[in-house]
Amino acid sequence: xxxxxxxxxxxxxxxxxxxxxxxxxxxxxxxxxxxxxxxxxxxxxxxxxxxxxxxxxxxxxxxxxxxxxxxxxxxxxxxxxxxxxxxxxxxxxxxxxxxxxxxxxxxxxxxxxxxxxxxxxxxxxxxxxxxxxxxxxxxxxxxxxxxxxxxxxxxxxxxxxxxxxxxxxxxxxxxxxxxxxxxxxxxxxxxxxxxxxxxxxxxxxxxxxxxxxxxxxxxxxxxxxx
Numbered sequence: 001x002x003x004x005x006x007x008x009x010x011x012x013x014x015x016x017x018x019x020x021x022x023x024x025x026x027x028x029x030x031x032x033x034x035x036x037x038x039x040x041x042x043x044x045x046x047x048x049x050x051x052x053x054x055x056x057x058x059x060x061x062x063x064x065x066x067x068x069x070x071x072x073x074x075x076x077x078x079x080x081x082x083x084x085x086x087x088x089x090x091x092x093x094x095x096x097x098x099x100x101x102x103x104x105x106x107x108x109x110x111x112x113x114x115x116x117x118x119x120x121x122x123x124x125x126x127x128x129x130x131x132x133x134x135x136x137x138x139x140x141x142x143x144x145x146x147x148x149x150x151x152x153x154x155x156x157x158x159x160x161x162x163x164x165x166x167x168x169x170x171x172x173x174x175x176x177x178x179x180x181x182x183x184x185x186x187x188x189x190x191x192x193x194x195x196x197x198x199x200x201x202x203x204x205x206x207x208x209x210x211x212x213x214x215x216x217x218x219x220x221x222x223x224x225x226x
Contacts, residue, residue, distance in 0.1 A: 008035040015048045096139060103135025104218040113219075119212045122152070122203040126169045129202050133170050136206065140214070144171075146206055150178040153200030165199045 004025070011021045018036070022029045041049075094102075106128060107113070112120035121132050136142040149172055151162055159180055167174065180200075 005035045008032055009039055012036055012039060013041055013045065015045050015052075017049055017053055099131075099135055100139045100218060101222065103132060103139055104215055104222060106132055106135070107215050108219045108222075111215075113216065115212065117207065117209045117212060119206040119208060119215060120203065122201050124197045124199065124201045126165075126199070129166070129204070130169055132204060133172075136204075140211055142206055142208070142211065144173070144176065146208070147172060148176055148178055148205045150203045150205070151180040151200050152203060153180055153182055154197070155182060157198070157200055162199050166202050170202070170204075 004027075007025060008021055008031075011024060016024070018029050018032045021027075021032045025032075107119070107121055110121060110123055110128070112118070112122075119136075123129055123132070133147075136147060137144075147170075149166065149170060151159070151166060153159065153162055159182075162180075163174070163177060166172075167177070170176075
């Protein structure tokens with residue numbers, strides 16, 4: 001037996017796998033298998049080799065799953081974005097009638113519909129607030145001087161930064177903003193995750209019985225046509 005064969009057998013008896021021996025000696029696995037044909041090794045060594053092979057297999061599977069999961073996630077994100085892009089193209093120019101329906105539906109869902117004399121609407125989503133401002137200005141013909149705003153935020157939120165943000169969204173002057181309401185809700189008991197509402201919630205108010213009743217009338221009209 002030559003030196004190569006002796007080294008192969010010695011490594012095998014130390015518990016090395018065929019693949020490890022091939023890598024150490026820079027030879028093919030078939031060469032390793034040829035030299036090890038008929039070579040017996042103790043059962044405890046066989047068990048060690050089997051356990052190491054299983055562990056390597058588990059690591060390879062885990063690594064593969066991580067890579068595949070990332071690819072699958074990216075592919076799913078692309079599919080979702082394609083759905084959204086296709087659907088977005090179905091929406092053409094928003095007409096005044098569309099804006100009336102959208103604004104009324106938003107108030108129906110998010111407004112204080114119990115109040116009879118004040119139009120009160122609140123939300124943390126800047127796009128929804130921007131839409132409601134268009135509704136008030138373009139559909140309801142409410143001048144900015146009649147619209148007041150109040151920011152509800154949590155102690156860790158910077159008020160000046162938040163004020164600047166909502167002024168940009170609403171295009172309302174600073175004088176229209178009442179002092180903020182800073183609170184921690186009883187339900188959250190101070191456990192609300194940070195950055196859940198990075199700019200708090202904006203509350204819009206218009207003191208007008210006529211406006212409140214008009215919007216509720218539009219809501220009634222929508223409900224009767226559904």
